């Protein structure tokens with residue numbers, strides 16, 4: 001079977017390149033400032049050996065918030081829905097990803113969903129393991145399985161840079177600890193969370209992860225399921241309702257693909273039963289999504305009729 005999705009990618013990338021100029025590389029994690037705002041790359045995986053890719057598709061970048069999708073799947077596999085959703089809700093929020101506002105205004109005080117930072121911290125606190133090292137090993141192993149890349153690891157500089165500057169996330173965690181959503185040492189949780197966010201991939205890894213999610217956790221190269229059907233379904237639903245920060249509604253209308261973005265400029269897309277898309281474009285729009293990446297996904301979705309709606 002020949003993948004027919006790749007053939008117009010080059011042209012589409014040329015079309016969206018100009019958008020990078022109106023975006024900005026994330027600077028609140030100092031190490032992310034090293035990225036080149038002009039970069040844009042994409043890979044598409046259709047389940048065959050071949051990954052169609054263009055642009056900076058081999059440049060490594062950190063998962064950042066894309067990791068939230070994977071820790072959610074792992075926490076659900078570790079504990080089941082009842083435990084996980086006793087700590088985090090299922091509703092989108094119109095607030096920025098790092099906002100504390102809804103934690104304070106909602107009773108009981110639990111984060112609205114696992115895709116905002118507060119919710120992700122609560123989910124991360126549930127990952128099983130006797131130490132952060134063991135938890136991180138489990139998570140990295142999971143990412144390696146989903147991507148089929150046994151070399152994946154985390155970027156120590158990015159993790160350290162975020163750990164040293166993560167006072168907003170620390171404050172979310174302290175607030176949740178006070179309200180019984182999480183327990184244990186806040187900095188131990190932050191250590192694991194910042195390493196989780198610093199797991200490094202390229203567009204092709206991300207496209208395979210997207211494909212695994214699109215196919216209910218099926219291994220991209222082999223034929224077995226890594227994530228149970230129901231959990232993959234649930235995770236993709238969160239990607240639709242909350243995956244693109246407070247631009248998720250517009251993204252559902254303009255693109256209509258379950259997706260999750262991160263402040264490093266990565267976006268993973270999972271077309272149910274179809275392709276996986278991995279995208280990198282570190283210049284971000286004001287909501288924290290890759291500015292050229294959003295446009296590129298809009299073009300890809302329109303061209304190949306990929307919207308699920």
Ligand code: GLU
Nearest residue numbers: 064065097117197262263
């Ligand atoms: N590590 C980042 C943070 O917690 C992830 C944010 C994101 O990619 O949206 O601030």
